[in-house]
Structure formats: structure tokens, C-alpha cells
């Protein structure tokens with residue numbers, strides 16, 4: 001039993017410490033290059049930092065409205081209109097949260113009854129299963145398969161049953177870096193409409209796309225009225241520590257999530273809300289700059305790992321590349337490999353097996369996730385360290 005587990009409610013015991021915290025601690029303890037937890041090693045625009053500082057100096061220091069400052073609610077609505085043609089009422093259809101993390105938790109708590117089922121793709125971001133457990137909901141997993149992380153439409157259809165409450169979609173997808181295609185989004189939308197399901201989408205990597213456009217599920221026919229779209233400023237502006245996120249969609253859904261949010265955190269830090277509101281008004285060219293830089297870093301890391309013998313699944317978006325380590329570390333699981341890596345090479349990565357159902361020990365067994373949101377020097381250093389790995 002892990003430390004603290006004796007006191008932890010049974011429904012949360014399977015989740016323990018998140019892999020991101022565990023691996024970042026390991027990186028610090030061993031002085032390793034941290035390609036684990038997804039955070040950039042360069043902060044975002046000075047201009048946004050100055051807005052936050054100026055807001056503190058100007059007195060934005062007491063509780064802002066629970067739904068978020070009007071400036072940010074208006075900015076989210078304007079962003080959704082400008083980028084995707086989605087019309088939202090900033091007064092009733094936008095809710096500001098403490099990162100996308102809180103938006104996901106509040107959505108599942110607000111929308112699910114105990115025993116309700118949530119259809120989601122596997123591998124899946126780790127908070128989804130944990131938040132389902134907090135809500136008493138049950139994940140129904142649909143496998144994405146390498147090399148293109150496509151799914152079997154029959155498997156998706158079979159995941160929907162009488163207890164299905166909602167479908168949770170993460171595109172662009174963590175950990176694989178997949179961007180769901182128009183065809184795949186169409187299948188997901190058709191299923192939601194046919195079974196009258198709600199959809200919750202996690203689009204935190206919406207501006208970190210290298211190939212193809214990002215298409216919110218809410219823009220598909222029949223989806224605007226049943227979709228809650230979640231995003232955050234952390235990835236878009238390279239301020240992951242600011243934790244400003246939002247959920248937007250039809251007023252009744254937003255009101256439900258707001259009811260849960262008010263008892264989780266009530267509100268989110270005002271100065272950072274104002275800074276993110278400013279950032280959402282950046283011109284498309286400025287918004288796209290980070291993705292261009294990241295695409296070059298993706299290529300550097302992917303080529304380097306391929307040259308070291310990894311089977312590389314090149315991502316179309318996000319901070320992360322996945323490799324299969326079966327050929328470079330024969331016989332080892334990703335967890336064993338990632339546990340040995342800091343000691344043997346001074347590098348930290350995430351075993352993607354943690355993003356799969358623990359009841360299936362084979363799924364993702366040899367898949368490793370590498371973050372490339374780091375400087376070129378750091379990535380080259382990591383690759384040269386990895387060259388010392390011997391099977």
C-alpha cells in the first residue's frame with residue numbers, strides 16, 4: 001500500500017500520485033533532463049506577464065466573479081467566433097475555471113450521476129479516469145491504435161449503452177499527438193446525435209497543431225447544442241503555471257458546470273484571467289508562432305529517437321512524441337525502461353502504459369511519451385545522453 005493510502009477513499013486509491021509529479025520529482029532528484037511532464041522551458045510573452053503584473057498593481061486582488069472576469073468571458077467568446085465561427089453569449093455560455101483540469105472535474109461532477117458511463121478514447125489523459133471516479137461515473141474505453149491512432153468505428157458504437165451519459169473527446173490528443181480527422185469527428189458527432197449524448201471536449205492543444213486544422217467538435221452539425229468545449233491558456237501562451245481555463249457551450253450545460261465549480265474553487269486568480277484575456281486577442285500570426293517553433297523541435301526529437309533505434313510515432317500536434325521501445329530495450333516494459341532511464345542516461349520520460357486501463361497489462365506496454373517543448377540545446381543534450389543506453 002502506498003504512503004497515505006490507508007486514509008485515501010477507496011474510489012481514489014487506484015490513482016495514487018500522478019505520473020507527472022512522480023517523474024518531475026525523479027528528474028530533480030537525479031539531475032536528469034526532464035522530457036516527462038509537459039511544460040515548456042521558456043515562459044510565454046513578456047507582454048502578458050506585464051498585463052498580470054499591472055493588474056496586481058492596479059488592485060485586481062479580491063475575489064473576481066465566480067464565472068470569471070467579464071474581460072476573459074468576452075475574450076473567450078470572441079476567440080471562438082474568430083477562429084471557429086461559434087457564437088457564444090459571454091454572460092451565460094462561458095465559464096472560467098482553474099485550468100482545464102478544473103473544467104474537466106467540474107463537468108464530470110456536474111453532469112454525471114453515479115453509475116453513468118463516459119465514453120472516451122484510450123490512451124487517455126490521466127485525470128479523466130480519476131475525475132470519473134470522483135463523480136462515481138464509469139469510463140468506457142475505445143482503443144486508439146498505432147501507427148495513426150485510429151479507432152474501430154464498431155468499437156466506438158459498441159461502447160455506447162443505456163447508461164452512457166456523455167462522450168469525452170481530447171483532440172489534439174495527449175499522449176499521442178493525434179488530431180482527430182474530419183471523418184473521425186463526423187463519426188463521433190453522428191453517434192452523439194443518434195444517442196442524444198452530451199459531448200465534453202478537451203482542446204487545450206488547439207493552437208499547437210502542426211498538421212491539419214483544429215476543428216472543434218462543437219462546430220459539427222447537431223453538436224453546438226450538446227457540446228461543452230474546454231480549453232486553457234496554459235499551453236497556448238506557455239504559462240502552464242497560471243492555470244486559467246474555461247468551459248463554453250450552451251447556457252444550461254455551462255450553468256450546471258458552474259454549480260459544481262463554485263464549490264470546488266469558487267473563482268480563479270484575477271490577474272492571470274486578465275492577462276489571458278489580453279492574449280486571446282493576439283493576431284493569428286502571433287498565435288501560430290509557437291506551433292511553428294514546436295514543429296521544428298518535434299522533428300529534431302523524432303529524428304534523433306529514430307536514429308537511436310526507436311519506432312517513432314510522429315505527432316501532428318501537442319508537446320509529445322511517442323516511441324515504441326521494444327527494439328531498443330528488448331524485454332523491458334515502458335515502466336521498467338522509464339524507471340531505469342534517469343539512473344542510466346540522466347533522462348526522464350513518461351511510460352504511456354499509465355494512460356491505459358490498468359486491468360490490461362499488455363496495452364501500451366512498450367510505449368513511451370517524450371515531451372519536446374524544450375530548447376533545442378536541451379533536446380540535443382537529451383538525445384546525446386540517450387545514446388549511452390545499452391540494451
Ligand code: PMP
Pocket residue numbers: 098099100101102125170173174202204231232233234235240243244245
Ligand atoms: N487536458 C490535457 C489533455 C492536458 O494535457 C492537460 C495538461 N495541460 C490538461 C488538460 C490540464 O490543463 P490545465 O493545465 O489548463 O489544467
Ligand code: GLN
Pocket residue numbers: 018020021036037038039174
Ligand atoms: N498536461 C501535462 C502533461 O500531460 C501535465 C499536467 C500535470 O502535471 N497535471 O504532461
